[in-house]
Amino acid sequence: MSVLIGIDGSIASRAALDWGVARARAARTGITLRYVVDDEWGAVGASARAELRRNAEVLVQHELELAREGAGSSPVTAQISVGPPMLTLAAEARDHELVVIGTHKVGVFHGLALGARGLQLAAMSPVPVAVVPVSSGGRRHGVAVGIGGEAGEDAAVRAAVDEANRSGEPLVLVQSSTSSVLAGAHAISRARALAETLAPAAGVTEQRSSAAAGEALAIMSGQSVLTVVGRPTHPGAHGFRPLGRVTSELLLNLRGPVLVVPFPALPTTESPERTTEPERSAET
Incomplete structure (x- = not known):
């Protein structure tokens, strides 16, 4: 491959x-x-x-x-x-x-990039998509991955660990504090347990942000070597697969390289209270 x-x-x-x-x-x-x-x-x-x-x-x-x-x-x-x-x-x-x-899209919220091609490709590709901005300079540290508690999200964590090991950077688990405290704590603990099992060479840290999930990841993309986000897909789906709000906001406002990892959408056995923002089609 x-x-x-x-x-x-x-x-x-x-x-x-x-x-x-x-x-x-x-x-x-x-x-x-x-x-x-x-x-x-x-x-x-x-x-x-x-x-x-x-x-x-x-x-x-x-x-x-x-x-x-x-x-x-x-x-x-x-x-x-x-x-x-x-x-x-x-x-x-x-x-x-x-x-x-x-x-070319490197911006701040509510600013640039409606119709960005990164959204179009990420919504259609059956494999991970890396979107790399023109200007991504400055000192960067860590591989960040968004944790929202979505069933099947392990694929994004695994991909982030792989990228962290390739780059020799620590893994940073990022979660928005706008999610439910109990469910959010469970999701971050589960992600950390998986990451530690995969043993990223430079270690694992956690960061909780007071911003909404998409904004939190966009901010992290300005600091991280790479920012990873998962995208649920549905078995048998072909062509365009709607992006969720978190992925859309990240791609519209990225400030550094972003990796979008598709994973099968699975029935959740977690608390019925949502820990991520609802999926909706990106307006392009």
């Missing part, structure tokens, strides 16, 4: 390339670059389409050379497709362990 990186020649694309190549090198896995020529160009004439194709080939060759410079022993390939970019990447993702895209 390899890491799939969406490229288009933009600054955001380069952020995804740099992050994805470093991640693949650390994981000792292959890299596939995918340039998708938007099929809205199908309305233009044959000569214009041929020119677009030639431009795409030049761009892809340049990005391929850059990726190989930083990939170490990880093999790198590149491909060109024609179609809706996010739909195409989501369809291709099933053959990879992770798909990575860049974003």
